Amino acid sequence: MVEAKMARRGGKTLTITPELLLKAYASGIFPMAESADDPQIFWVDPTERGILPLEAFHIPRSLRKVIRRSAFTVTVDTGFAAVVDGCAEPAPGRDKTWINRQIRDLYIALYREGFAHSVEVWQDGALVGGLYGVSINGAFFGESMFSRATDASKVALAFLCERLMRGGYLLLDTQFITSHLERFGAIEIERDEYQHRLQEALGVAATFYPAGAGTSESVLQLFSQTS
Numbered sequence: 374m375v376e377a378k379m380a381r382r383g384g385k386t387l388t389i390t391p392e393l394l395l396k397a398y399a400s401g402i403f404p405m406a407e408s409a410d411d412p413q414i415f416w417v418d419p420t421e422r423g424i425l426p427l428e429a430f431h432i433p434r435s436l437r438k439v440i441r442r443s444a445f446t447v448t449v450d451t452g453f454a455a456v457v458d459g460c461a462e463p464a465p466g467r468d469k470t471w472i473n474r475q476i477r478d479l480y481i482a483l484y485r486e487g488f489a490h491s492v493e494v495w496q497d498g499a500l501v502g503g504l505y506g507v508s509i510n511g512a513f514f515g516e517s518m519f520s521r522a523t524d525a526s527k528v529a530l531a532f533l534c535e536r537l538m539r540g541g542y543l544l545l546d547t548q549f550i551t552s553h554l555e556r557f558g559a560i561e562i563e564r565d566e567y568q569h570r571l572q573e574a575l576g577v578a579a580t581f582y583p584a585g586a587g588t589s590e591s592v593l594q595l596f597s598q599t600s
Contacts, residue, residue, distance in 0.1 A: 460517035511577035544574035
């Protein structure tokens, strides 16, 4: 059984299981750790939440060219643990990671149960980028992404959004906003508005494996009306 210890509350240590983690996401909170070396986990409930409205998602022209050239091979759910490990690596502007061993184990358990997914980006047989997140009905909670090659994480995001749109998802939760995500249409909303959108998304059925998704042509075709 996979479980992790939560930061102390009132002198007590709580245990987080994959089942409890799903309930937390469904209620609008998510876990983090201070660093990879800190075994404790705490809940986060931002007053302002980052989301990427799928209907407003757009691909910059420069990225369209990259996708059209098929410079990368993109897969889903073929290297989940490797993607999590990639997200845990130090990166420019990020010397430390919040992904500790307990968090890694919890998300791998969710993946094995079908509630977490990854998008992998490959180049010449090497994993050069990707992202992962949690899926509950029509809500997808993006956790982290990484890139070892120029544009690799951007390609992963474009392929994810195409899959979510074709699969009937209503919410892509990015947790926080970055300049990287703003380029694609991400916005911040108040907690009450987020809760409304979350409950709406949890009430619909969606699939992470829609027919016709996952090719450069299908991504560009779906977002052909945006720029």
